[in-house]
Amino acid sequence: MKFICTQCGKAADSATMACHCECGGLFSLPQDHLPLWDKSLIDQKVWSLFRYHAFMNLDADEWKFVSMGEGMTPIVPFNEDVLFKMDFMMPTLSFKDRGAAALVSHMKAIGVKKCVQDSSGNAGVAVAAYCARCGIECEIYVPEGTSPNKISMIEGFGAKAVVVPGSRDHCADVCRSKVEEGAYYANHVYNPYFYEGTKSYIYETFEQLGRLPENIFIELGNGTLFIGAVLAVEHLLRSKAIDKAPNLIAVQSENCAPFMETVEQNADHIVSVDVKPTLAEGIAIGKPARGAEVLEMIRKHSIRVVTAPEAQILECRRQMAAKGFYVEHTTAAALAAYYRYQELYGPTHDALISLCGAGLKSEH
Ligand SMILES: Cc1ncc(COP(=O)(O)O)c(C=O)c1O
Ligand SMILES: [Zn+2]
Incomplete structure (x- = not known):
């Protein structure tokens, strides 16, 4: 398998122990050689995200030993407009x-x-x-x-x-x-194999619902779920399995929102921001290492960025717990951002939010 440098385009053997190209650029894995989406290529015998192995860059069969049944998380309604994908139902209780x-x-x-x-x-x-x-x-x-x-x-x-x-x-x-x-x-942002796993968030949703929801909210710090989701949506589009991309919405913290600032200023590069403390610790990334790549995706697919009002996070966490969903603050921030999005853009039906982390992981 070959890595391709996102900066200079040079190829490197993916068995390299180096974490980036000699030029300093981060590696990516090619996607275009993977087969087009076809339901018959889903491995029905595998009860984990590796059922989509045909659409993932993987070395040999190591995953058969490594897998702990991650993925295949249920999609459960929160109310008549919002679906939750229960990604805290994983071996270590988060989508990671x-x-x-x-x-x-x-x-x-x-x-x-x-x-x-x-x-x-x-x-x-x-x-x-x-x-x-x-x-x-x-x-x-x-x-x-x-x-x-x-x-x-x-x-x-x-x-x-x-x-x-x-x-x-x-x-x-x-x-x-x-x-x-x-x-x-072994970094989730630098190493492109991580995105091969997060692509499954979209594949699973598509298989489970037989469609993609109209509005998909994705927590965005460094962008590991975001990049995987965009790669999978692009794959489904290329495969003509969907005829239009869902409305992807990137969720940042009000107290740490480099992508929001960059989009608002229409800047070429990720602008530097003051990082204030936030309850949404999972998305408190001021200097995202794949910032340029994520920004390109945001622009290419006209993805809106919305921030989670800090003051609403605990209230959202309570609301979710009151309906049986016990999540960590970063996850509650996604619901706060959904409400904010409605204030800005009007009623938002058919929305999907990732319950990215479990409540027992955070303190208060
Ligand atoms: C619960 C939770 N949600 C979302 C994220 C955001 O992921 P990323 O920084 O890759 O965008 C994280 C990252 O640690 C997280 O822990
Ligand atoms: Zn390079």
Whole structure:
């Protein structure tokens, strides 16, 4: 399998231990060679997201050992307009298992023995779990303020959790200095295998409903769910399985919204923003590493960005719990953003929101 550099276009063997191209650009995996969507290619014997393996870039069959049944999450109505996709029903209780299962399958295939990763929590938990399953040693860097429950899970899987004072962006910088020293970077943003897993969010929805909802709200920090979803929608369009793209809406935190600012200013590059504290820790990314790629997707598909009002997050979390959905704050932020979207653009029917993380992971 070949990686393609998103900056200079040069190809590299995907078995590389390097986390980016020599030019500094991040890698991507080609999509156009994959077969067009065809229901008969769904592997009906596989009860995990790997039932879509025909449409994913994967090395050999490692996933058969690595998979813990992630994906296949139910879609449940919240009210007559909103559907929830229950992505907290995963081995480590967040959607990050979609990407981690694919990434760690790749790592096992190329013989990685030891890795480092930085995360606001959930991706670190997911990578730590799958590494534990495969006997890969791992060290997870998390910013101070990360929920203690997430740190306990990381440690529970036998990984080392390193708490870094300062912002989420600083935490990533500290981790990357370890990568410069030679550690394999099992990072959900850098490594394109992660997106092969998150593509399944859309494939599953399409298979379960037999259609895609009109409005799909996607939490956007670095964009791991966002990029996977866009790649899958583009694939379904290319396959003529759908004749038009759903209205994708990217959700950012009001207190950390680089994509919102960039779109509003119509800037060429991701503008730098002040990152204020937010309850939505999962999407508090001020310097998204794939910012240019995500921005290009936003522009190409005319994707709207909406922010979650900070003051509404706890109320939304209560509302969701009152109907039986116990989610973490970042997830409640998506519902807050849905209400905000309605204020801006009017009644919004047939909407899908990812319940991206479970409530027991956050404190209050
Ligand atoms: C619960 C939850 N939702 C959404 C996100 C956003 O994912 P990304 O930063 O890849 O866009 C995260 C990231 O950690 C998360 O933990
Ligand atoms: Zn390059």
